[in-house]
Amino acid sequence: DQQVKQNSPSLSVQEGRISILNCDYTNSMFDYFLWYKKYPAEGPTFLISISSIKDKNEDGRFTVFLNKSAKHLSLHIVPSQPGDSAVYFCAAKSGGRDDKIIFGKGTRLHILP
Amino acid sequence: AAGVIQSPRHLIKEKRETATLKCYPIPRHDTVYWYQQGPGQDPQFLISFYEKMQSDKGSIPDRFSAQQFSDYHSELNMSSLELGDSALYFCASSLDQGPNFYGYTFGSGTRLTVV
Helix, strand or coil: CCCEECCCCEEEEECCCCEEEEEEECCCCCCEEEEEEECCCCCCEEEEEEECCCCEEEECCEEEEEECCCCEEEEEECCCCHHHCEEEEEEEECCCCCCCCEECCCEEEEEEC | CCCCEEECCEEEECCCCCEEEEEECCCCCCEEEEEEECCCCCCEEEEEEECCEEEEECCCCCCEEEEECCCCCEEEEECCCCHHHCEEEEEEEECCCCCCCCCCEECCCEEEEEC
């Protein structure tokens, strides 16, 4: 059973516009959420995270919003740039010391010129 | 800055052969994780080690084993390889999963092809 769900396998956005990537989760024990970015032939790279005690975290062009009641989070990228074209993985973990991160299937973002 | 190093980058093996994947974590990182990503799939957690002891186990087949050595590098041993083992294998390391947790740092992966 997929605990972290990214229902859009791909997304195309015009350069300069806002990219919104969505993620839903089912495990109410998750209390830490992360977004990773992955280019071909490279490992996933940590992008931004949010603790469950917050509903928003911003880092430059990237903002993550968390709606705990809806078990939903989203990553906003504004303005979108060509270098943002990559696969974005939503991930979550619970608070245990060694709890592993659970990944979604990823959304491939294409930034159009 | 030093990153997570995985070797080899690519590996081709025949069915029923054995493969060993190596991972060298970021210096001073105390936890190593192994993930398997099949074609079109999300990364699936296999196993993790904290301070050289297995700390968690995921969907790792019995044909696979792993360990972390005294220098903190880790090896994933895969025996009796099957075609379905063809995947990208990522290693990641982390330090301090307390309030300053910033996620894992991943290596570039080893692409295993079983023919």
